[in-house]
Structures are given as C-alpha cells and as structure tokens.
C-alpha cells in the first residue's frame with residue numbers, strides 16, 4: 764500500500780510540473796560554465812544544450828559535461 768501511494772504522489776508531482784512548470788534550481792556549475800539543474804518537485808535533471816536551452820540530463824550528457832570540465836582544467840593547468 765505504501766509503495767502504491769508513493770507512486771501516486773510521484774505521478775501527481777509530475778502532473779503539477781506539467782501544469783505549473785518545473786521548479787528548476789541550479790544543482791551544479793562547471794568551470795566551463797556548463798550548468799546542471801534539478802527540479803525541486805520531481806527531481807528531474809537538466810543541462811544546457813549548445814544553444815543554451817534546457818535539455819534533460821542524460822547519463823551521456825553528464826559524462827560530456829565532466830569530460831569537458833577535465834579537458835578545460837588540464838588545459839588551464841598547462842597554460843598557468
């Protein structure tokens with residue numbers, strides 16, 4: 764029963780997000796100025812695409828963000 768009510772409330776949260784929009788907050792900012800966001804209500808994660816629009820944060824995109832960060836830091840360490 765408890766599981767079921769949790770499922771229902773998760774569905775209601777998603778419905779709320781669909782109606783009033785996500786309550787998006789910055790969750791992480793990289794040195795590369797790439798940002799990751801999380802919705803406070805449904806915990807969906809987002810990042811910015813090449814055009815600066817929010818796009819769902821997939822594991823692949825998260826990996827790209829991390830690799831770009833490492834690349835940036837390594838390059839900066841070399842020139843410093």
Ligand SMILES: [Zn+2]
Nearest residue numbers: 780785802805
């Ligand atoms: Zn949401």
